[in-house]
Amino acid sequence: MQSDSEKLSSASATASDRAPIDEGDQGQSETIALPSHVAGSGTLDRLVETARxxxxxxxxxxxxxAYAKDWAQFARWCRLRGTDPLPPSPELIGLYLADLAAGSGPSPALSVSTIDRRLSGLSWNYAQRGFTLDRKNRHIASVLAGIRRKHARPPVQKEAILAEDILAMLAxxxxDLRGLRDRAILLLGYAGGLRRSEIVSLDVHKDDTPDSGGWIEIMDGKDGxxxxxxxxxxxxxxxxxxGRGSKDQTCPVHALTQWLHYAKIDFGPVFVGTSRDGKQALEARLNDKHVAxxxxxxxxNAGIRSDLPEKDRLxxxxxxxxxxxxASSAEVDERYVQKQLGHASAEMTRRYQRRRDRFRVNLTKAAGL
Known part of the structure; x- marks a missing residue:
């Protein structure tokens, strides 16, 4: 009859044999493979690669x-404490979360959102190794609830760039060619309410490149x-x-077509790098960090929020x-802004609205008070 400790050791050994711990390993190569009872063939081997x-x-x-880094950090934390990350132990993970929130030694305490993301990374990594991490287990859920109650803070919001700011930035x-590109990025990102990753992932046509995140279509209509x-x-x-703007200087569609025309881009990524002199478009897609x-x-350069030190403005x-x-500037029904931004709820859209009449709909008066 095995003791509990012997069972745990046996389970750990079995898990280690099945999925050896490599801090940089993401687990997918081991997870997706032919069943042991199926004979391999060229076609099946190719399907394995396709599935991966x-x-x-x-x-x-x-x-x-990020998930790979989460696993590497957790594996190192376990190793320093003489324990094993496999199989998953809710008690151990509860201690890990508490340590992240409290901070230890030179490591600063992490925010609630970062801790929650770390936990998501661990859940994913365990799933790749054939385990299930129950986030609702009381050892995890109660610690996480306590961390949220004690350390949660309102989200830090970035300043909104309003219409007058965009005009100043464009000026x-x-x-040159680089200026045309950056003008199109700012106007299209602003008018489309796009994430920076969405801006740089655009292709000219559907399926132009394997890493495409979408494509564009210029359309004419009675409204412009x-x-x-x-x-x-x-x-x-x-x-x-x-939609098209009221004048070419501030029209995102005009800026986009001008960039594509002078950069001679008719295939592949819409936004690419330029030569050092800014006169020739290159082939490589821009990184989303360029937008930031x-x-x-x-x-x-435009002197926006010049009342603050440069570090704070950045x-x-x-x-x-x-x-x-x-979200803050468009004077239209909120549901249209919600659709443009791709939000699932109006509440999420309101988080983006830095300047809005919060009490335009007054439920107190509507209720008769």
């Missing part, structure tokens, strides 16, 4: 990197037409309609400032 490709596509590259850009963006976004596929850097640079603005700007 689809599994990798289930999450973005950045998400997979700082040169009129515009650009229809089909996006494979964070929340799934959605269409974003970007562009916004911060233009904010400084911290206030990011890629999300474009989405918040559209």
């Amino acid at each position: 490709d689809y599994a990798r596509a289930a999450a973005s590259e950045n998400t997979l990197k 700082t850009l040169p009129y 037409g515009g650009a229809l963006l089909t996006l494979n976004a964070k929340t799934g596929w959605r269409e974003v309609e970007v 850097r562009l916004i911060k640079r233009c904010v400084l 911290a206030l603005f990011s890629g999300h400032s474009l989405r918040a700007g559209l």
Whole structure:
């Protein structure tokens, strides 16, 4: 008759044999394979590789990197304490979460949102190794609830870029090829309420490149037409309609067509790098960090929020400032803004609205008081 400790040791050994611990391993190669009783063949082997490709596509590259880092940090934490991360132990993970919230030694205490994301990373990693981590287990749920109650803070919101800010930022850009591109990025991102990853993932046509996150279609119409963006976004596929502006200088569709024309882009990524002299478009797709850097640079050059030190101004603005700007500036029914941003709820849209008449709908008076 085995003791509980012997059972645990046996389970750990079995788990280790089945999925050896590698801090950089994401577990997918071991998870997706031919069953042991099935004879291999060229066709089946190719299907295994195809299945692995689809599994990798289930999450973005950045998400997979974050999950791999989460597992490496947890595995190191376990090793330093003489324990094993496999099989999953709710008690051990509860202690790990408490340590993250309290901070130990040189490691600072983490925010509630970061701890929650770390837990999601562990859940994913355990699933890849054939285990299930029950987040509702009392050892995990009660510790996490206590962390939220004691340490939760309202989310830090980035400053919204409003219409007058965009105009000032556009005025700082040169009129070379690079300036045309950056002008199109700012106007399209603002009018479309796009995430920075959505901006740079656009292709000219559907299926131009394997890493495409959507494509564009320039359309004419009785109301002036515009650009229809089909996006494979964070929340799934959605269409974003970007209408033409009142004048060419501030029209996102005009800026987009000008960039594509002078950059001679008719296939592949819409937004690419330029040569050092800014006169020739290259083939490589821009990284989404370019959007954040562009916004911060233009904010400084345009003198926006010049009442603050430069460091504070840089911290206030990011890629999300474009989405918040559209939500705050568009004088239309809230449901249209919600659709444009791709939000599942009006409450999420309201988080992006930095300036709105909060009491325009007065339920107190409507209730007779």
